[in-house]
Amino acid sequence: MNRALVALASCALGCGALVGCATTRAVGTHGALQHRACTDEAPMLRPEPAPTPPRRLLAAVTEAKPRELLVYDLDERRVLWRRPLDADHRPELLGDLVVTTAGGLALGFDATSGAPRLRMPLPKPQLVAAARQGTRVFLVTRAEASGDETTSSSLTALDLEQGRVAWSRELREACSGLQLAQGQVLTLIAHRDLLAFDAVSGEETGCTRLAKPGRSADWLRMTDTGLLYGSRNVHALQGEGTLELPAPAPAAPTLHSADDFEVSASRSAHGRVALLASLRADGAHGPRLAGDTVFFVFYRALVGYAGDGALRFVRVFDADVARAEPSPFGLDVVLESGVLWHVENDGSARSVGTLGARVGSASLPAGAPPVASAEPPTAAEPLERALTELALDPDTRLLPVRELAVDALSAMSEPRATCDLLEVHRARTSPASLRARSAERLRTRSIGLDCLVSALDQHADFLSGTPAPALAAIVPALVAQREARAVPALVEHLFDPATDAADLPLLVDALAALGGTGAREPLAQFLALYRNDSALADQPETLRLLARVLGPESSDGAAEASAAIQPLVPATVASPPAVHDATARKPLAATSLADERAFPKLTAPRHLPRTPPADEGAPFWSLSKQRASANAPAPTSPPWWLDQNPLFLSVEPPPAAAHRAPAPTPTDPSLVPADHAPEKEDAWWTPVQSETPDAGPDAR
Amino acid sequence: MTRALGLVVVALLALSGPARGLDPSQDAVEQARAAPRRVGVAKLIALLREGQADAVTDRALALLAEIGAREGREVLILYTHHRRTQARALAYRALGRTNDPALGVVVARGLRDGAAEVRAASAHALSDLGAKQATSVLLQALASGVAEAAPAIGRLGDLTSLAAFDEQLGKVPLSVMLSGYEAFLAREDLGDAAKLRIVARLEEVGGAVTHDFMVQLARRPEAKLSPVVRQALAASAARIAPRGTTTPAKALDDGTVRP
Numbered sequence: 001m002n003r004a005l006v007a008l009a010s011c012a013l014g015c016g017a018l019v020g021c022a023t024t025r026a027v028g029t030h031g032a033l034q035h036r037a038c039t040d041e042a043p044m045l046r047p048e049p050a051p052t053p054p055r056r057l058l059a060a061v062t063e064a065k066p067r068e069l070l071v072y073d074l075d076e077r078r079v080l081w082r083r084p085l086d087a088d089h090r091p092e093l094l095g096d097l098v099v100t101t102a103g104g105l106a107l108g109f110d111a112t113s114g115a116p117r118l119r120m121p122l123p124k125p126q127l128v129a130a131a132r133q134g135t136r137v138f139l140v141t142r143a144e145a146s147g148d149e150t151t152s153s154s155l156t157a158l159d160l161e162q163g164r165v166a167w168s169r170e171l172r173e174a175c176s177g178l179q180l181a182q183g184q185v186l187t188l189i190a191h192r193d194l195l196a197f198d199a200v201s202g203e204e205t206g207c208t209r210l211a212k213p214g215r216s217a218d219w220l221r222m223t224d225t226g227l228l229y230g231s232r233n234v235h236a237l238q239g240e241g242t243l244e245l246p247a248p249a250p251a252a253p254t255l256h257s258a259d260d261f262e263v264s265a266s267r268s269a270h271g272r273v274a275l276l277a278s279l280r281a282d283g284a285h286g287p288r289l290a291g292d293t294v295f296f297v298f299y300r301a302l303v304g305y306a307g308d309g310a311l312r313f314v315r316v317f318d319a320d321v322a323r324a325e326p327s328p329f330g331l332d333v334v335l336e337s338g339v340l341w342h343v344e345n346d347g348s349a350r351s352v353g354t355l356g357a358r359v360g361s362a363s364l365p366a367g368a369p370p371v372a373s374a375e376p377p378t379a380a381e382p383l384e385r386a387l388t389e390l391a392l393d394p395d396t397r398l399l400p401v402r403e404l405a406v407d408a409l410s411a412m413s414e415p416r417a418t419c420d421l422l423e424v425h426r427a428r429t430s431p432a433s434l435r436a437r438s439a440e441r442l443r444t445r446s447i448g449l450d451c452l453v454s455a456l457d458q459h460a461d462f463l464s465g466t467p468a469p470a471l472a473a474i475v476p477a478l479v480a481q482r483e484a485r486a487v488p489a490l491v492e493h494l495f496d497p498a499t500d501a502a503d504l505p506l507l508v509d510a511l512a513a514l515g516g517t518g519a520r521e522p523l524a525q526f527l528a529l530y531r532n533d534s535a536l537a538d539q540p541e542t543l544r545l546l547a548r549v550l551g552p553e554s555s556d557g558a559a560e561a562s563a564a565i566q567p568l569v570p571a572t573v574a575s576p577p578a579v580h581d582a583t584a585r586k587p588l589a590a591t592s593l594a595d596e597r598a599f600p601k602l603t604a605p606r607h608l609p610r611t612p613p614a615d616e617g618a619p620f621w622s623l624s625k626q627r628a629s630a631n632a633p634a635p636t637s638p639p640w641w642l643d644q645n646p647l648f649l650s651v652e653p654p655p656a657a658a659h660r661a662p663a664p665t666p667t668d669p670s671l672v673p674a675d676h677a678p679e680k681e682d683a684w685w686t687p688v689q690s691e692t693p694d695a696g697p698d699a700r
Numbered sequence: 701m702t703r704a705l706g707l708v709v710v711a712l713l714a715l716s717g718p719a720r721g722l723d724p725s726q727d728a729v730e731q732a733r734a735a736p737r738r739v740g741v742a743k744l745i746a747l748l749r750e751g752q753a754d755a756v757t758d759r760a761l762a763l764l765a766e767i768g769a770r771e772g773r774e775v776l777i778l779y780t781h782h783r784r785t786q787a788r789a790l791a792y793r794a795l796g797r798t799n800d801p802a803l804g805v806v807v808a809r810g811l812r813d814g815a816a817e818v819r820a821a822s823a824h825a826l827s828d829l830g831a832k833q834a835t836s837v838l839l840q841a842l843a844s845g846v847a848e849a850a851p852a853i854g855r856l857g858d859l860t861s862l863a864a865f866d867e868q869l870g871k872v873p874l875s876v877m878l879s880g881y882e883a884f885l886a887r888e889d890l891g892d893a894a895k896l897r898i899v900a901r902l903e904e905v906g907g908a909v910t911h912d913f914m915v916q917l918a919r920r921p922e923a924k925l926s927p928v929v930r931q932a933l934a935a936s937a938a939r940i941a942p943r944g945t946t947t948p949a950k951a952l953d954d955g956t957v958r959p
Contacts, residue, residue, distance in 0.1 A: 461812045462819065463840050495781045497788060498814050525778075528751040535783035 038193045038207035056371065057111055058334065059091035059098045060322075060355060060362035061265040070355065071098060071111055074340070074371045077353040081114035087265035090361035094132035097160075099139075100265065101127045106139060108160075123154035123168060126262040129178035131185070133199055135161045138185050140178050142262075155187060157202060167202030171195075177220035181227060191217050194229070194237070208237070215242070223290075226281030234279055234287040241286015245275065245294055266360040267336065271323055272299050278326040278367065290367075291328040293345040297321045298401040301390060302333070304347050311408050313347025314386040316393060325364040332370070334362040342370045347380030384412055388420040391438075394429040403437055410441035415448030422455060425473045439473035443480045452477055456489035460498035468496070471503040475510045487515045491522045504542040512549040524550055729759045741769040748775045754784065761790035768797035777806055788813065789821035796825025804831030811841040811849070823848035827855045835861045842868055847876040854883020859894055866901060874905070878913045885917065886924050895929045903936040911940040 056074040061067055062082075069091060070082035089101040096111045101122060108118025124141035131138045137158045145151045153175030157166040175195075177188040184205055185197045192211040197204055210217040216231040227237040234243035263270050274297045278290035289307050296303040299320045304312040319337035326332075333341040338355035352371040380386065390398070391405040406424060409417045424430055425438040442452070452474050460468040471493060478486045493499050494507045511519040527546040530536045536543055732743035744760045744767075752760065761779060764772045772794065779791035792810045795803050807829060810822025823846055826834045835857045842849040842865075850872070853865055862884060869877055881902065885895050902910050914937035917923055918930050925933070 460814055462814055463812050463837070463844050495778075497781055497783045501783075528749065529778075529782065530751065532751050532753045533757065533782075533784065533787075534754050535787075 038209040040209050040212075055112075056365055056368055057093060058340070058355075058362060058364055059093050059111070060334065060338075060359045061085070061087045061091060061100070062355075063267055063336070063358040063360040067266070067360070068357070069098070069100060069109070070357070071109075071114065072340075072353065072355055074353065074365075079355065080112060083109075083114055088262075089127045090263040090265050090270075091363055092130045093363045093365065094130060094137060097132065097137065099130050099137065108137070117160065118158065120158070120165070123156050124152065128153070128176055128262055129187075131178045131180050133180050135159060136166060136199065138178060138180070138199075140175050140187055142175060155185065155197065155202075157185070157199070166200075169197060169202055169204075176218075179220045179222040179227065181222055186220060186222075186227070188217055188220055188229070194220075210235075210237075221279060223280050225283070228279050228281055228287050230287075232275070234277075236281040236287045238281065239284050239286045241282075241284075243279070243287040243289070245277065263361060267322075268361075270361075271297070272320055273297065274321075274324065276324055276326040276331065278328045291326065291330065291345050293330070295324065295326060295331045295343075296401075297324050299397050300395065301393075301398055301401045302331070302343065303401065303404070304343075304345070311383060311387075312345075313380040313383065314390050314405065315343065315347060315349060315380055316386075316390055317341070322359045323362040323364055325366055325368075327367045327369070329370050332364050332368070334359060334364065336360075340371075342373075342377075344370075344377055348377035349380070350375045350377040384409070384414050384417055384420065387412075388423065391420075391424045391434070392427050392429060396431065399431065399434065402434055406434065406438050406441055410444055413447070415450070418442065418445045418448030419451035421445065422451060422470065422473065425470050435473070439470075439476070442473050442477040445477060446481055449478065449481055449483050453483060453486050453489065456486055456493065459492070459496055468498050468500065469493075471499065471506060475503070475506050479510045479513050482514065484514045484516075487511065487519060490514070491519070494522060494526055501536065501539045501542070504536070504539060505545050508542060508545050508549060520550065729756060729763060732760075733763055737767065737769070738771075741767060741771050744769075745772050745775045748772075748779065754786075757784075757787055758790055761787065761794055765790065765794035765797045768794075768799065770798045770800050773798055773800065773803060780806070780810060785815040785817050788815070788818045792818060792821040792825045793828075796821075796828035799829065801829055801831060804829055804834050807831065808834040808837050811837055811846060816846075819846045820848040823852045827852040830856065832856045832858070839864050839868075842872060842876075842880075845872075847873070847879070850876045850880030851883040854880040854885075855887070857884070862894060862898070869901070869905060874907070874909055878902075878910070882913075882917060885929065888924055892926055892928050895925075896932050899929065899932045899936050903940060906940045911937050914940070 055076075057080070058072040058074055059069070060072065061069055066084050067086050068082045069085040069087055071080045072078070073080050085100070085102055085107075087100045087102050087107075091098050091100040093111065094108075097108050097117060098111050099106065099108045099118065101107065104122055104125070106118060106120050106122050106127065107116070109115065110117055118137070122141050123139075124143040126142045126144070127139060128142050129140040137160060139156045139158065140153060141156065142151065142153045143149070150172060151174045153171040153173065155169040155171065155175065155178075157168070158164070159166040171189065173190045175187050175189055176191070177186075179186045180199065183199050185199050187195050187197075188210070189195050189207075192209065194208040194210050194217070195204065196206045196208075210229055215233075215235050217229045218231040219229065221228045228234055229237065230242075232245060234245070235241075276295045276297065277293070280288055280290040282288045292307055293312060294305045294307070296305065300317045302315045302317065302321070302324075304314075306312050317333075317335055319335040319339070321333055322336045323334045324331050330342060330344040332352075333343060334355075335341065336359055338357050338359050339351055340353040340355070341349050342352050343349040350373055352373055381389070387405040387409050391402045391409065393402060406421065409420050409424075421438045421442050425435050425442070430438070455469050455474055458466060458469045460466060475486075475490070490507055490510050494504070494511065499507070508523065511523060515523075523546055527543065527550065531543060728743060728747055732740040732747070734740070735743060741764070744764055747760050748757065751757075757779075761776070764776065776791045776795050776798075779787055780795070782788050782791065788810070792807055795807050804826065807822055807825045808831065810818050810825070811834075813819055813822065819841060823838065823841065826838065835853060838846075838849040838853045838856070839861065842853060850865075853861055857865060865877075865880055865884075881898055884890060884898055899914070902914060914933045917925070918933040918937065923930075
């Protein structure tokens with residue numbers, strides 16, 4: 001009676017033109033289903049033969065407005081039909097039927113002609129999965145929890161011949177995945193249990209607990225050899241084996257992406273990040289790879305791994321991957337640009353068609369052999385080159401996989417990979433995190449250091465637009481590998497004014513570590529140059545580090561300051577004449593930097609003595625006589641009496657204005673500054689032109 | 701009496717208190733200035749090698765430039781690598797005053813410096829050195845915006861350089877180009893034929909700025925121009941009508957121009 005009333009009510013409401021009002025089963029059995037008992041015993045299941053489509057087809061929803069549903073013939077490489085449809089769910093290919101949803105309705109179209117064949121209201125708002133067995137189509141729909149309502153699902157069987165709902169089961173849990181096996185319909189409940197229903201009657205036939213310690217169930221796949229399930233790893237329903245996918249893919253996607261999402265028909269993130277592999281159940285041995293490659297899709301990037309986790313190839317497309325389907329032969333790819341590719345397991349690829357429209361979502365036949373093509377596949381680029389190009393790709397969405405590329409480069413045994421890491425670090429398109437990662441990885445490289453050493457030959461050049469090299473990345477790597485060949489170049493960068501002040505401590509440390517005794521002179525010279533200068537006022541740590549490296553202060557700091565100028569003097573310049581300097585150079589002790597006792601003491605800056613120079617040690621009166629000789633010039637500043645008169649040693653020189661002494665008599669041009677103009681000034685002192693020895697100041 | 705007066709003066713000066721504003725290092729620079737050349741240069745070199753405060757360093761470098769001491773080239777080369785722009789610029793100028801053509805390569809390196817002031821100093825220094833071999837890099841610097849390279853090219857360049865210089869017309873500001881042309885025209889070793897070609901080129905450029913330039917240059921008695929070139933300048937200026945006037949300027953027989 002109740003069922004009859006329900007049926008009448010359904011008819012009265014008008015439940016769709018093509019699907020007549022049908023009986024629903026198990027409405028009153030909700031309570032019993034909540035307390036099912038699931039066993040750990042896995043039933044033996046053989047797959048149902050998959051519906052053979054009349055031809056190999058692809059179904060897609062276009063992205064541009066007005067959106068369309070189209071079906072493409074992969075063998076004939078042409079669009080079979082298209083119709084305007086603002087679809088909600090990604091179209092599913094079920095044999096000769098294309099199923100999608102729109103406006104709360106489940107819609108089915110003939111795959112070859114596009115003729116409508118199915119139209120019914122969705123039992124629940126979201127279509128999660130669809131499958132087909134013969135003349136029956138099975139749908140899993142779901143309503144998410146809201147307010148007081150918990151998540152609920154519906155498993156519905158549609159009879160295409162009779163045009164009615166054959167049966168329907170309501171479930172108070174989240175239901176995901178849908179596979180068919182031996183006349184049974186299998187679905188996942190709450191990522192935990194495998195629930196089986198009779199395909200004909202809809203009666204529940206069993207429940208198996210899948211989720212166990214170390215196992216989770218986010219997806220189901222029925223293969224020719226058995227049922228597989230899992231999350232990131234793969235488990236077989238029969239057997240204890242687990243296939244752990246070794247691919248170190250970032251963002252840790254699940255294999256085959258979880259089945260419990262409604263896949264939008266329009267462009268979405270679903271499937272743009274995916275880990276894909278063709279699998280098979282190998283009886284007691286557990287799951288295996290059917291092909292020999294695990295594919296990692298990350299928007300435009302495709303990375304292929306061998307079963308042992310070795311990186312096999314990298315390929316970057318010019319558009320995001322809308323859908324990819326693995327097979328033992330490789331991977332079939334539909335790009336958002338509408339171009340179709342088949343990628344072999346070794347990474348070679350060829351285009352197998354184009355839809356002529358941008359695609360939001362698509363469905364491909366699963367596990368099908370590749371489409372025949374006269375066009376030979378394009379081989380994948382050499383791995384080192386492909387990784388570098390991926391790392392240099394300016395697409396910021398690809399950052400996780402760019403970092404993966406940097407990690408992979410650092411592990412390569414080719415010396416060229418070191419240069420590639422440096423190129424990534426220097427690239428303007430590299431964000432800060434990638435630069436930091438490449439610098440960190442450079443430190444682990446022990447081969448290919450030649451390019452790091454030669455990179456130091458680069459200096460900033462305004463005319464050519466050359467920037468300074470990336471010392472922050474290069475120097476630590478060279479220090480880590482004790483690359484002493486870099487010392488001369490490091491010295492040049494230490495004295496290069498274009499070197500970033502923040503890199504100076506790095507250079508000092510590096511020279512201390514690599515340079516040995518040969519680095520002491522330039523370091524001491526650098527310290528002498530800047531210890532009183534404002535140039536490093538903002539970088540006091542550099543000078544402190546220098547002082548620490550060079551050791552305790554010496555007793556003669558001038559010796560360090562007057563050290564030979566090393567590689568800065570070009571070979572074409574002749575050696576300068578000997579310098580008449582009271583602080584004569586002393587040879588530096590040939591000791592190691594570690595020997596602090598040998599380090600010269602650095603003193604405060606010295607100034608010239610106020611006593612007469614050593615070579616002019618005569619008493620002042622005879623000195624004045626010398627200066628008063630016929631050809632002697634008058635000193636311009638300070639006045640001679642302040643320098644020479646021993647009675648006034650404490651007298652400070654008068655203000656600068658008074659130091660303007662009379663202009664010198666230009667008897668010897670070499671003694672007069674080139675542009676010195678005679679100053680006209682009345683001075684009480686004039687040169688004494690006398691030929692007889694003067695008795696001294698008393699004679700005045 | 702005279703002696704007593706001198707002692708009194710000295711004593712008064714001693715009691716006047718300490719002078720202000722001179723630290724010992726600056727004092728040393730002044731002492732170097734006062735000392736005989738060789739000694740003074742040695743003192744300056746020693747000062748610079750020891751490392752001084754900014755003001756002392758700059759004064760020492762400036763004094764070396766005044767003196768034009770070749771003995772200081774080592775330390776000057778060192779200071780062309782100094783992190784302070786002012787110090788580098790002074791070092792390059794000082795190198796330019798050494799009159800040592802062998803330093804042309806070193807000084808030309810300053811054209812690649814990141815600081816405009818240093819590039820300018822390098823260009824001046826190359827001109828001072830007479831480094832003709834640096835003409836090509838000066839042309840490169842001119843194309844990169846180093847305005848001071850123009851007069852340097854004008855002083856150093858040959859006819860090939862002049863042709864390359866002409867190619868920068870329209871790419872480099874006119875005032876910069878004119879500074880270079882002025883230097884070319886002032887050359888005694890450049891023949892009238894080349895100078896007349898310059899005048900013709902400038903006439904093609906036209907405009908008020910060029911007009912004023914030609915008028916002023918033609919009038920300048922100290923400009924080393926032959927009468928032929930001077931007359932050509934005046935005539936070309938007359939043919940270029942200054943902006944805003946209705947009649948072109950009239951060239952006079954004496955080579956000057958009546959606006």
